[in-house]
Amino acid sequence: MAEPHPVDVSELAPVHVEKLKVSDEPAIEIVDMNKWYGQFHVLRDINLTVYKGERIVVCGPSGSGKSTLIRCINRLEEHQKGRILVDGVELTSDLKNIDKVRSEVGMVFQHFNLFPHLTILENCTLAPIWVRKTPKKEAEETAMHFLRKVKIPEQAAKYPGQLSGGQQQRVAIARSLCMKPKIMLFDEPTSALDPEMIKEVLDTMIALAEEGMTMICVTHEMGFAQAVANRVIFMDQGQIVEQNEPKAFFHNPQNERTKLFLSQILGH
Amino acid sequence: MADIAFSRIEMLPPVAPPASEVGWIGWARANLFSSWLNAILTILSGAAVAWVVFHIWPWFAHAVWNANSLAECRQIIAERYGEGASGACFAVIRQRWHQFLFGFYPQHLYWRPTIAFFLMLVALAPILFSNVPRKLLWFSLVFPGVAYWLLWGGSLILPVAIYAGFIVGWLCHRLAARFNSSLISVIAAVAGTLIWWSFLAGPVARGLGGVLPLSLEPVASKQFGGFMLSIVIGMTGIAFSLPLGVLLALGRRSDMPLVKAICVGFIEFIRGVPLITLLLVASFLLNIFLPPGTNFDIIVRVIIMVTLFSAAYMAETIRGGLAALPRGQYEAADALGLDYWQAMRLIIMPQALKISIPNIVNNFISLFKDTTLVAIIALLDPIGLVTAIRADTAWNGIVWELYGFVALIFFILCYSMSLYSKHLERRLRTDHR
Numbered sequence: 001m002a003e004p005h006p007v008d009v010s011e012l013a014p015v016h017v018e019k020l021k022v023s024d025e026p027a028i029e030i031v032d033m034n035k036w037y038g039q040f041h042v043l044r045d046i047n048l049t050v051y052k053g054e055r056i057v058v059c060g061p062s063g064s065g066k067s068t069l070i071r072c073i074n075r076l077e078e079h080q081k082g083r084i085l086v087d088g089v090e091l092t093s094d095l096k097n098i099d100k101v102r103s104e105v106g107m108v109f110q111h112f113n114l115f116p117h118l119t120i121l122e123n124c125t126l127a128p129i130w131v132r133k134t135p136k137k138e139a140e141e142t143a144m145h146f147l148r149k150v151k152i153p154e155q156a157a158k159y160p161g162q163l164s165g166g167q168q169q170r171v172a173i174a175r176s177l178c179m180k181p182k183i184m185l186f187d188e189p190t191s192a193l194d195p196e197m198i199k200e201v202l203d204t205m206i207a208l209a210e211e212g213m214t215m216i217c218v219t220h221e222m223g224f225a226q227a228v229a230n231r232v233i234f235m236d237q238g239q240i241v242e243q244n245e246p247k248a249f250f251h252n253p254q255n256e257r258t259k260l261f262l263s264q265i266l267g268h
Numbered sequence: 269m270a271d272i273a274f275s276r277i278e279m280l281p282p283v284a285p286p287a288s289e290v291g292w293i294g295w296a297r298a299n300l301f302s303s304w305l306n307a308i309l310t311i312l313s314g315a316a317v318a319w320v321v322f323h324i325w326p327w328f329a330h331a332v333w334n335a336n337s338l339a340e341c342r343q344i345i346a347e348r349y350g351e352g353a354s355g356a357c358f359a360v361i362r363q364r365w366h367q368f369l370f371g372f373y374p375q376h377l378y379w380r381p382t383i384a385f386f387l388m389l390v391a392l393a394p395i396l397f398s399n400v401p402r403k404l405l406w407f408s409l410v411f412p413g414v415a416y417w418l419l420w421g422g423s424l425i426l427p428v429a430i431y432a433g434f435i436v437g438w439l440c441h442r443l444a445a446r447f448n449s450s451l452i453s454v455i456a457a458v459a460g461t462l463i464w465w466s467f468l469a470g471p472v473a474r475g476l477g478g479v480l481p482l483s484l485e486p487v488a489s490k491q492f493g494g495f496m497l498s499i500v501i502g503m504t505g506i507a508f509s510l511p512l513g514v515l516l517a518l519g520r521r522s523d524m525p526l527v528k529a530i531c532v533g534f535i536e537f538i539r540g541v542p543l544i545t546l547l548l549v550a551s552f553l554l555n556i557f558l559p560p561g562t563n564f565d566i567i568v569r570v571i572i573m574v575t576l577f578s579a580a581y582m583a584e585t586i587r588g589g590l591a592a593l594p595r596g597q598y599e600a601a602d603a604l605g606l607d608y609w610q611a612m613r614l615i616i617m618p619q620a621l622k623i624s625i626p627n628i629v630n631n632f633i634s635l636f637k638d639t640t641l642v643a644i645i646a647l648l649d650p651i652g653l654v655t656a657i658r659a660d661t662a663w664n665g666i667v668w669e670l671y672g673f674v675a676l677i678f679f680i681l682c683y684s685m686s687l688y689s690k691h692l693e694r695r696l697r698t699d700h701r
Contacts, residue, residue: 076599099607102602102605103604107600107603113594113599116619116698117696126604126606126615127605130606131606161698176603179604179605
């Protein structure tokens with residue numbers, strides 16, 4: 001478990017709050033979802049509806065099931081009970097549905113998981129070419145567009161091993177965006193980064209939020225949560241313990257567990 | 269207390285290192301004479317090397333290249349260098365050179381394996397080196413059929429009919445695509461290919477054979493021999509064992525219990541049985557199990573056994589490479605929406621194979637050397653030939669020259685594989701440059 005690095009809100013790029021709009025159409029619906037690892041009950045009665053344009057931050061102590069929760073949304077983990085609908089498609093063991101959902105949902109991992117044997121550009125064009133059947137030239141143009149957006153177009157011909165952690169994570173974001181996803185999942189995107197690189201990744205995510213992307217982000221960056229999120233969810237022991245708007249969540253937590261967690265993570 | 273304040277007025281320019289640190293003097297100092305003990309060891313080793321060379325050199329220097337028997341060789345050496353002088357009798361290699369290359373292949377047809385050999389180099393080029401035009405890969409695909417036709421002769425229609433099986437399979441795959449299930453497509457492709465091969469290929473080939481009499485003089489498998497035989501068995505085994513090994517490794521990691529059980533069973537069975545046993549089965553027993561009337565060529569049987577044997581080891585080698593990949597690579601491929609085969613082909617295999625290169629080449633080299641075991645079942649590979657030559661009264665008693673020559677050729681071929689693997693590792697290194 002990486003140490004949380006709370007970044008001060010004032011250090012982040014200014015957020016244009018007027019651009020952050022939430023629609024009333026649901027993007028993800030999770031109903032009475034339960035998951036077990038063998039005997040261990042990891043996720044218990046999860047009910048969560050995510051509307052299009054929402055930016056949700058999920059936090060909680062290590063082992064609370066927050067990563068498992070978002071990994072269920074693109075079926076990297078299988079749930080045993082309840083229903084998950086992503087953009088109206090229910091996740092079952094039907095491989096066709098799973099592949100469809102996965103191509104609509106982008107995911108950014110803690111350890112970037114770039115493909116080390118491919119160049120940055122090839123990392124970004126691979127899925128559009130093979131999954132979306134985009135012509136190579138068009139895929140490359142799209143990839144360059146998103147690489148410019150995450151501010152590293154000049155690295156396109158290099159290999160991931162030649163980039164810094166922050167750059168690799170921004171490539172990972174660009175790689176997901178190249179599939180033109182409707183929803184982005186972030187699994188502790190800054191936990192493996194040095195403090196000076198966290199900001200560049202968070203700024204990229206803020207820019208993404210301003211474009212109206214539906215995002216669920218597991219993170220300990222409370223500054224980011226306060227600046228960007230419209231909802232903060234606190235999980236403990238595999239259940240949603242508290243959720244609220246960021247302001248109320250941070251300044252007026254209700255549950256004792258939340259209070260304890262916040263006092264530990266914010267360090268006062 | 270001394271004055272500790274210091275400020276440099278002039279910066280020092282770089283100066284060339286002393287002669288004792290660079291060049292061969294520096295190298296010798298660092299590696300050979302770094303201490304008294306090392307200096308003594310260096311001198312002793314030098315003396316030992318010199319002694320060996322001094323004693324072996326006359327054997328090479330007195331070598332005879334022109335003679336018709338070992339006795340004649342010895343006579344020539346005695347005449348030239350005096351009674352009791354030792355010398356190599358390379359005349360045997362000169363005299364049996366063609367046999368070493370081709371075995372008992374008909375002499376007037378030597379051009380066929382020769383052409384096949386050079387075509388093989390052309391076919392290998394695009395596979396081995398990335399700067400060769402990619403279009404040549406089509407030739408690499410066609411080459412096995414061409415080589416078969418050149419080596420065994422007979423009608424060109426037979427390899428064409430076999431290749432047509434793949435096209436039939438591909439068409440079935442295409443037709444079944446409308447059912448929108450990859451399983452049905454694969455079954456259709458395999459079934460189509462098998463039906464074509466077992467029922468349609470024969471009649472079609474016979475029918476076309478009348479129309480297109482493109483035929484070479486047939487050569488029987490028992491006439492094959494020498495390094496030609498080693499290369500035919502070795503290269504075919506290498507070419508087929510890698511893809512088969514990849515499939516077995518994937519099958520062993522599969523979630524499907526039946527597939528997994530079949531792959532584990534196969535791998536463990538083959539690994540538990542000596543190759544010689546498999547070769548003896550291929551030679552003596554296989555015909556008993558096959559339906560009466562089918563006559564399976566002995567070289568094809570040997571190739572199948574060698575391939576299966578090597579594939580089992582290959583599968584374990586590749587499984588090691590797969591296990592070494594971080595889980596994140598699988599998850600990233602899944603999260604992007606790639607299906608299983610795409611993820612394996614584009615993400616997992618390129619990395620797993622790269623990790624396994626040293627071990628894969630290790631398997632290739634050992635497979636190639638194992639081809640000499642076919643001498644056991646009376647095929648005349650180089651080792652079998654040496655035995656045959658030594659049985660000839662003219663050359664009875666000759667040992668070093670023959671086995672040394674075979675060893676030298678094997679060393680050259682295996683060492684080039686090893687060099688290529690080093691080259692490939694360097695070329696594929698993308699992580700830390």
